[in-house]
Amino acid sequence: MKHELKRIVFLGIVLMCFSATGFAETMYVTDLLKLTLRSGPSTEHKILSVVESGQQVEMLEPGEDWSLVRIANGKEGYVLTRYLMPEPTHNVRLGKLQTKHKALMQQAATLLEENTGFRNEGKQLKSDLDKNEKALKKLSTDYDKLKAGSAEYIELKEKHKTVSGQLAEQTKRADALDEELRAIEMNQYIKWFLAGSGVLLVGFVIGFSARKQRRRPSLL
Numbered sequence: 001m002k003h004e005l006k007r008i009v010f011l012g013i014v015l016m017c018f019s020a021t022g023f024a025e026t027m028y029v030t031d032l033l034k035l036t037l038r039s040g041p042s043t044e045h046k047i048l049s050v051v052e053s054g055q056q057v058e059m060l061e062p063g064e065d066w067s068l069v070r071i072a073n074g075k076e077g078y079v080l081t082r083y084l085m086p087e088p089t090h091n092v093r094l095g096k097l098q099t100k101h102k103a104l105m106q107q108a109a110t111l112l113e114e115n116t117g118f119r120n121e122g123k124q125l126k127s128d129l130d131k132n133e134k135a136l137k138k139l140s141t142d143y144d145k146l147k148a149g150s151a152e153y154i155e156l157k158e159k160h161k162t163v164s165g166q167l168a169e170q171t172k173r174a175d176a177l178d179e180e181l182r183a184i185e186m187n188q189y190i191k192w193f194l195a196g197s198g199v200l201l202v203g204f205v206i207g208f209s210a211r212k213q214r215r216r217p218s219l220l
Contacts (some may be wrong), residue, residue: 025062026057026086027058027084027086035080036053037049037050037079039078041066042066044076048077051071057072057079057084062079066081067084131150
């Protein structure tokens, strides 16, 4: 009676699985080293393959003790139901987490390297900025000096123009005075010449008269 009841329940579960889902359910082998896949639902049946812990299988016919499954290479067989679980094993999840952790560490290392590069680039940019600021400050100073020098140059140019005009006027006046002085000197020379000539003429007349008077007594 009990065996018949178990058989009816098993058949009911099988019918429910086929009618409700219509496709195989994914299951995972629990944390065991190895699990045998047999040709029938007992340890007396032939071993078809060995399923390792964490390996994914497809549930074809679930059972209380044994379940019919299909493994990755397509083989079908029976495994012990108590060693199947609907979620990945801790080892599988740990492996996935380790893989993810490794990827994250590599990503972190890459980000750290990029961050170091950005910092170095930032330092270089700051150094260049300081140099540019110093160059700009010097350029502004030179510009102010040039501007001041330009103003002084313009002022000096105006002064030079004024002084040049005054010098030209003074030179002109000096030339005129020189001409006037030469004229005065020439007049003086002429006057002295005329005076000297007059003196000589008077002396000549006086000498001639005296010589004439001396000749007269000798003739008597």
